[in-house]
Amino acid sequence: MTDLLIYLPLGMISGLAAGLFGVGGGIVIVPVLLVAFEVFNMTPEVMVHLAVGTSLACVVLTASSSTLSHHKKGAVMWPWVIRLAPFLIAGGLLGGWTADQLPGDVLTIMLGTFLLLMSFQLFIKRQQPSESFVVTMPSTWILGVSGAFMGWISAMMGIAGGALAVPFMNAFGAGVRRAVGTSAAIGVPVAASGALSFLIAGLDHPDRPEGSLGYVYLPAFLGIILTSTVFARLGAKWAHSMDQKRLQRLFALFLAVLSIRLIWRTVG
DSSP states (O other), X not given: OHHHHHHHHHHHHHHXXXXXXXXXXXXXXXHHHXXXXXXXXXXXXXXXXXXXXXXXXXXXXXXXXXXXXXHHTTOOOHHHHHHHHHHHHHHHHHHHHHHHHSOHXXXXXXXXXXXXXXXXXXXXXXXXXXXXXXXXXXXXXXXXXXXXXXXHHHHHHTSOSHHHHHHXXXXXXXXXXXXXXXXXXXXXXXXXXXXXXXXXXXXXXXXXOTXXXXXXXXXXXXXXXXXXXXXXXXXXXXXXXXXXXXXXXXXXXXXXXXXHHHHHHHHO
């Protein structure tokens, strides 16, 4: 029960991030889970794999909740979701398998570097297209390559892919609100396929802690989803009614600190 209560605040933070930025919440869940697992003296050999797998399982529900709220606002471009989904699922399955082949330290450094790059991307001011711009649907070839790549990277890093999907859709004319809403929707197949891959890959690992199912740590999963789905809807509501520039930069700073600590702890 104590473990469960510890993860409730993490669900609140990740849910808000999912709704506000269309990132699925995993970009917050993974680094914070690693800190929590370290405090609980979890086995280093499986710690990062458990953080990523648990994050993906949580993101399935968080992204679904966020998607519903954005859909009600008319901010989900469903033709994009439908056409990208097969490639995202294939990439997500491959990403989970790839992560299982990597040693924990290597995956941790890759994760820390990726999160640091994402924090820079969020911090730098970007001129977003307005919602009145014409959105151009990419060719099937571009959607296939981009979707598979986003699914692969996202599954390995334990995120829904919003950090990659939002700028991708911006490049084809989607305004920030539609890009965020659609990003939340495409995060569902990415997270579901990645979580399934991590769950299966970790079933035979001898160092898994009690309470885990594959590479999904159930106390953390339950604690996070109890609050993340509610706060994802709140974050989505805020995304349609407030300027995000200051919040985005604060979130980027928070992410940079966590990622630098992650890299330092591994190589130090």
